C-alpha cells in the first residue's frame with residue numbers, strides 16, 4: 001500500500017519582529033527537527049502574520065503541530081485546511097522560509113484581484129503562493 005502523507009495549513013499572529021533573532025531561531029529549530037522527523041513544508045512571514053504548510057507521516061505531523069501550537073512566538077493559530085495525499089508537495093524542503101521582502105502574498109493576490117490577507121483568501125491561493133515560494137527556494141537550494 002502506498003504511504004499516505006498528512007498535511008496542514010495554518011495562519012497565525014506573529015509575536016516577534018520580522019527579521020529578528022527570535023524569528024531566525026524558529027527556522028533553525030524547525031529545520032533540525034523537521035529533517036530528523038520526516039516533516040517538509042514552507043513557512044512564510046508577512047507583516048503581523050505567519051502562514052505555514054507542513055506535511056509528513058500522520059503521527060509525525062501531529063507531533064510537530066503540537067510543538068508549533070505551544071510556541072509563544074506566535075498566537076491566534078487558525079487551521080485553514082488539513083488533508084492527506086500520496087505524494088509530498090514539498091519534497092526535499094525541510095523548512096523553506098520566506099520573508100515579505102522576498103515575495104509578498106498581498107501583491108500576489110492584488111494582481112489577481114483577490115483578498116490580500118490569507119485569513120480572507122481561499123486556501124488554494126495560499127497553497128499556490130507556497131508553490132511559488134518553493135520555486136524561489138529551489139533556486140537558492142544548497
Ligand SMILES: Cc1cc2nc3c(=O)[nH]c(=O)nc-3n(C[C@H](O)[C@H](O)[C@H](O)COP(=O)(O)O)c2cc1C
Nearest residue numbers: 026029030033034043050064067068071073074095
Ligand atoms: C510560526 C512558527 C513555525 C514553526 N514551525 C516549526 C516547524 O516546522 N518544525 C518545528 O520543529 N518547529 C517549528 N516551530 C518551532 C517550534 O514551535 C519550537 O521550536 C518548539 O516549540 C521548541 O520546543 P522545545 O523548546 O520544547 O524543544 C515553529 C514555530 C513558529 C512560531
